Structure formats: structure tokens, C-alpha cells
Amino acid sequence: MKRFIILAMAILLAIPTIYAKKKKDIDRFPDGTEIPEWFRETSAVNIDSLGTKYILTEHGIFANGRVQTQEIQALIDHAAENGGGVIVIPRGTYISGGLQFKQNTHLHLEEGATLMGSDFIGDYPLGKTRIEGETCTYFGALINADKLDGFTISGKGTIDGNGLKYHQQFWLRRKWNPKCTNKDEQRPRLVYISNCKNVQLENVKLQNSAFWTTHIYNSENVKLLNLSIYSLAKPNHSKGPSTDAIDLDVVKNVLVKGCFMSVNDDAIAMKGGKGPWADDPTKSEGNGKNENIIIEDCVYGFCHGCLTLGSESIYNHNILLRRIQVDKATRLLWLKMRPDTPQQYEYVTVENITGNVDQFIFIQPWKQFFDLKDRKDPPMSYSDHITMRNCQMEVGTFFNVRKQDDQYKLSNFHFENLDLKVTKNAAFPKEYVDGFVVKNIKIETVD
Numbered sequence: 001m002k003r004f005i006i007l008a009m010a011i012l013l014a015i016p017t018i019y020a021k022k023k024k025d026i027d028r029f030p031d032g033t034e035i036p037e038w039f040r041e042t043s044a045v046n047i048d049s050l051g052t053k054y055i056l057t058e059h060g061i062f063a064n065g066r067v068q069t070q071e072i073q074a075l076i077d078h079a080a081e082n083g084g085g086v087i088v089i090p091r092g093t094y095i096s097g098g099l100q101f102k103q104n105t106h107l108h109l110e111e112g113a114t115l116m117g118s119d120f121i122g123d124y125p126l127g128k129t130r131i132e133g134e135t136c137t138y139f140g141a142l143i144n145a146d147k148l149d150g151f152t153i154s155g156k157g158t159i160d161g162n163g164l165k166y167h168q169q170f171w172l173r174r175k176w177n178p179k180c181t182n183k184d185e186q187r188p189r190l191v192y193i194s195n196c197k198n199v200q201l202e203n204v205k206l207q208n209s210a211f212w213t214t215h216i217y218n219s220e221n222v223k224l225l226n227l228s229i230y231s232l233a234k235p236n237h238s239k240g241p242s243t244d245a246i247d248l249d250v251v252k253n254v255l256v257k258g259c260f261m262s263v264n265d266d267a268i269a270m271k272g273g274k275g276p277w278a279d280d281p282t283k284s285e286g287n288g289k290n291e292n293i294i295i296e297d298c299v300y301g302f303c304h305g306c307l308t309l310g311s312e313s314i315y316n317h318n319i320l321l322r323r324i325q326v327d328k329a330t331r332l333l334w335l336k337m338r339p340d341t342p343q344q345y346e347y348v349t350v351e352n353i354t355g356n357v358d359q360f361i362f363i364q365p366w367k368q369f370f371d372l373k374d375r376k377d378p379p380m381s382y383s384d385h386i387t388m389r390n391c392q393m394e395v396g397t398f399f400n401v402r403k404q405d406d407q408y409k410l411s412n413f414h415f416e417n418l419d420l421k422v423t424k425n426a427a428f429p430k431e432y433v434d435g436f437v438v439k440n441i442k443i444e445t446v447d
Contacts, residue, residue: 030347045154052085063092089113097123098140109157133274133312135286141192158205166210187211220252250288262301266308274312276375289315310336326355336366342379356394381408389416399428
């Protein structure tokens with residue numbers, strides 16, 4: 001009996017330790033809330049469970065070099081009218097303008113298959129859409145999905161935006177008019193997902209977009225898995241302007257995992273609205289916040305920003321970038337502080353990063369197309385609870401941050417376990433941030 005009592009007491013004493021360990025091991029968002037199991041479930045799309053397979057060649061659509069928007073759209077409509085199914089792109093190159101997927105229809109690209117966008121903007125219908133932080137009339141994307149539940153894109157094939165001509169025209173226009181905007185030179189996006197839930201894009205190659213590559217708007221529960229996203233970064237006359245890999249615009253619960261991204265703009269950019277009244281629903285349409293975003297186990301090639309908040313963004317909460325390899329990116333974390341827009345970026349964590357980058361953290365006012373409109377008092381913005389830890393990298397400038405107390409406030413930054421070789425500037429004036437915690441930082445200045 002005495003031995004039993006001693007054993008029972010030992011078990012009881014061990015319970016708090018076991019519980020504490022389990023509690024510590026729980027995966028958490030930057031604000032401390034537990035990350036749901038949904039973020040760990042990454043099963044592949046099973047197209048056999050999605051209904052009838054509509055293979056293009058079995059419906060009179062062949063890789064013949066013609067633009068076949070109407071034929072492919074008719075097949076999507078036929079599938080939707082008959083209970084749904086999977087539009088299958090077989091081996092070969094099929095050219096199309098803007099396609100609109102319907103409820104219970106899906107897209108699958110077989111290995112060796114390419115769905116290529118038309119290089120004539122007239123093949124992309126005009127309609128109400130979301131672009132550059134505004135709800136407006138603009139051209140649709142090559143792949144469009146709106147108000148769908150359960151939409152998927154899968155396979156080992158390629159979606160190619162055929163963007164070269166658009167890029168060349170953009171740079172010619174910019175040479176003629178340096179102040180022209182992205183929308184002035186009319187270009188389609190590659191994939192636009194809006195007002196959807198339970199979306200999964202996996203494995204396919206997304207390349208050569210004329211404009212933004214993957215734009216997710218007002219959607220929730222979206223997974224982007226093992227994608228390869230690429231656009232040309234040089235030479236100057238044909239590099240892809242504003243070909244962001246992934247734009248997240250008023251979204252909740254997004255997982256980006258196992259992707260390769262190398263584009264001539266930001267790899268992942270948080271959008272959500274812009275303008276002096278962007279946070280007022282009575283004066284701005286369709287704006288909102290991004291929350292619960294995880295980007296993990298990805299590989300980055302060249303890009304302007306690995307993780308960029310802004311320039312059209314008003315509120316971001318729980319953004320986690322982790323276990324990333326970077327090669328030749330310009331900025332690891334970029335907070336674009338737009339002086340004509342009220343912004344709040346909070347609980348952002350960047351951790352377990354390896355490779356090289358020119359700017360480790362970059363925070364500056366962003367004044368492109370600055371416009372206060374009728375507002376007399378410039379709105380104040382905030383960046384709070386920004387954590388960067390467990391990074392071993394070669395960088396150019398460590399802390400490229402401008403103090404601008406009349407425009408934005410920086411608070412509660414936490415830098416920990418950083419092992420950096422810096423070639424340009426290793427300084428980081430902690431007085432720029434209200435509440436700057438620094439632990440175990442090793443910075444070696446090298447040639």
C-alpha cells in the first residue's frame with residue numbers, strides 16, 4: 001500500500017509538468033491563440049471524388065493554337081448544369097481568355113498540359129472586381145472563381161499568363177508617361193478567387209502572369225500547396241511588372257505551404273484597402289482585414305519582398321512566416337506605411353529563415369500615388385508586436401527603418417536568436433521602437 005501511495009503521488013506531481021510540456025508544444029499564432037488542426041491537414045485533391053471528368057479533347061477542344069475561350073467556357077457551363085465535375089486539360093497547349101468557374105466545377109491540369117492566356121486584353125471581360133485596394137470595374141483574370149464553396153485547381157501542368165507582350169507594352173507606356181498606374185496599361189491577372197471558401201490550389205505551375213499572379217479576395221479557408229510561381233525579373237524591356245506571386249486581400253485562414261516563388265514584385269503581399277477613409281465602410285467599399293495567415297516551408301528566389309504588408313492594406317493580424325529558404329530576395333519583411341491610409345499591422349512573426357536577402361527588415365513611408373483626397377488630417381498608422389527570430393542569414397542592411405512619429409508608431413518589436421552576416425549596415429537604433437526586446441543577436445560585419 002505504501003508503495004502504491006508513493007507511485008500515485010509521483011504521478012500526481014508529474015501531471016503539471018506533463019501538462020505544461022503539452023501546453024508549450026501547442027502550435028500557436030503570434031497573438032498566442034492555438035492554431036487549429038485545419039492548418040495541418042494538407043491532403044491532396046482527389047479528382048476521382050469530384051464528379052465527371054470533362055477532358056477537353058473528348059469535347060472537341062484541341063491544342064491547335066486558336067483562342068478557345070467560348071468552347072472551354074461552354075464546357076464549364078455544361079459541367080455545372082449537370083451536377084459539376086472536373087475540367088481536365090490534357091497534354092498540349094490550349095489558349096484561352098477569361099474563364100469563369102461555377103459551383104461544383106474544378107480545374108485539373110495533367111502533366112505536360114498548359115493552359116495559356118490570350119495576349120489580347122479584349123479576351124478578358126470587364127466586370128466589377130477588386131484591384132489595387134479598390135472595388136472597381138476592371139478586366140477579369142484568366143481563371144476566375146466567385147462565390148464558390150470547395151473550388152480546386154490541381155495537377156502537374158502549367159497555367160501560363162503569356163505576359164511578355166503585356167510587359168513590353170507596360171514599359172513602353174511607362175517610358176512615355178512615368179506616372180501611369182498599373183491599371184492604365186490594361187492587363188489581366190492569372191488567377192482571381194473572390195468571395196469563396198474552402199479553396200485548394202496545389203502542385204501546378206503558375207507563370208508569366210501579365211499582372212498579379214494569384215489574387216485571393218474576401219475569402220476564407222484557402223490552401224495554396226506546393227505551387228511553383230514564376231515571372232521574369234529581367235531584362236528591363238520585358239520583365240514582369242507587378243507580377244506578385246500571391247496577393248491576400250481581406251481573407252481569413254490561409255495556408256501557403258511548400259511553394260516556390262520568384263517574381264518581379266512581392267512574393268506574398270497583404271492587401272485590404274487604401275485611401276484616407278479606407279477603414280470607414282460608409283466611404284469605402286469592400287475593404288477589410290486579413291487574419292490567421294501561415295506561410296511555411298517555402299523556397300523564395302528573387303522578389304521585392306518575401307512578406308510585404310501594404311501598400312493597399314488597413315489591418316493585418318496573426319501573420320506567420322516560418323521555415324523559409326531565401327535566395328536573392330530584396331527584403332525579408334517589408335512594412336509599407338502609406339501616409340494617406342490608416343493602417344494597423346499587429347502580431348506578425350518571421351522565424352526560422354535561412355539564405356540571403358538585401359534588407360532584413362524594411363519600414364518606410366510608401367508614397368506612390370499619394371492622395372489624401374478631402375481629408376485634412378493625415379491618418380496615423382501602427383505596427384505592433386513584430387517578432388523576428390531564429391534566423392541565420394547573409395544580409396545587406398539589417399534594420400532599414402525610418403522613424404516617422406507623425407505618420408506611424410512602432411511598438412513591441414522582439415528580435416531573438418539572429419545569426420547574421422551583414423555587408424552594408426548592421427545598425428539598429430532601438431529608440432525607433434517603443435518596447436524593443438533584443439535577445440541573443442549575433443551580427444558579423446563582412447566585406
